[in-house]
Amino acid sequence: MSVEFPDGYAAARGDGGFFDRRQTIAPRGYNRFLVPPAALAVHLSIGQAYAFSTFNLPLTKLLGLTHSNPDDWSLAKVGWTFSIAIFVLGASAALFGRWVERVGPRLAMCVAACCFGGGFLVAALGIYTHQISLLYLGYGGLGGCGLGIGYIAPVSTLIKWFPDRPGMATGMAIMGFGGGALIAAPLSLFLMSHFQTPASNGVLEAFIAMGAIYFLFIMIGAIAVRIPPANWQPDGWVAPTQPGRLITTAHVEVDTAWRTPQFWLLWGVLCMNVTAGIGVLGQASPMIQEMFSGRVTPAAAAGFVGLLSLFNMGGRFFWASISDYLGRKNTYFVFFLLGIVLYAAVPTIGRLGSVTLFVAAFAVILSMYGGGFATIPAYLRDMFGTMHVGAIHGRLLTAWAVAGVLGPVLVNYIRQFQIDSGVPKAQAYSVTMYIMCGLLFIGFLCNLLLRAVDERHHYREPAPGRARADARHGTR
């Protein structure tokens, strides 16, 4: 067992094992800016999920190779893989959040590496045997668990390392989830073309290669990650004696937190912000082509989608960092009010025929979509303290799972209903945009209603005997 000094620093590594939480306590003089790249290694890997659609068409041509055979999987069937993965992401983050807090980031990242990398391998077996259930189980189920555990694993560690800039720190990591798609899309295409032979379209081999690559990449993060000693503070930084009204110095346990109105108001804030963005992200390519028919080619529309991904990624770092100065509540007010203005302006921009204004409006909207994801952990830390922030974040991510269904359904079905009712395609999105304004207004109200958590929910030190047991199990 490793020895811990009274100031929280660990002595020379003992026999606690590589995965022991205490083995990851940073030594004296450790540079805290070594932790963000460890977190980025995980998020850049699991962010691959956003680029899964690059496999959609090749997965429908596994037997026909150049075209879909009658026995090939349909696009609708393949499309379920991503939905299952995102659903399992939300569910596993909620289920395993407390465990992640207890065992620490290293073991959690290792498990995420095994699940995500292993998920690719099980999915590859499904491709090899042409059993779609194995694809669902591998990428959707096992991979989805890797997504959920990997997503929350570094968040509370970063918040503890950067008490002075929690928004910037979590923004840096969660930016990686947006950036992961930028890497995975060209990487998937490169691997499929590299492994393509007259007998294979290269998907099977690409899945195996990506499983190995992502396993190793996440493991680099797991090896590098360190947690700060207890009560550590940055040199020269003093916690404000009078923090803002919505910034607590107390802690709230995860099982208490999710029974408070604050948790559900934040759930609404995240769900509305994500619903508004995710529906647009999924329909961005057909939307710009239909609204500017004849002026935007499919290649240019693909460029538009790429640009939105860049703003989605950049917004995560930008807005989360800004929130350290603006305050979390004000930052979300900006998201909702500016979002309402921009969504309401889109139909007019469409009628004006200005592609540049259209692109600019959606670039800002998508930056705020990403910003919403990246700012929420710091908002949770402000409201509930740092003790169980990772676990609370995990439970809040169920809002993402709901939004992941709600957003695309709203955009797709309303568009189709409009077209079926005889509305021209160029104007079929107007109603959708106004509905998005309504959703953002609900989010605005949720944010407006947020107040500090009542003191009766704050964590109180247990009796000495219980405290020792908690310390042994690393629950604090």
Added chain:
Amino acid sequence: MKLRFALLWLVVGIPLAWGVAKTLQNAMKLFQ
């Protein structure tokens, strides 16, 4: 520590820069 710092940031920075460059290349088609 400095070498480790540089290595870690390079490990994550290089793939990210590559992905951003590739995406920007594609995005340019929107303005052509």
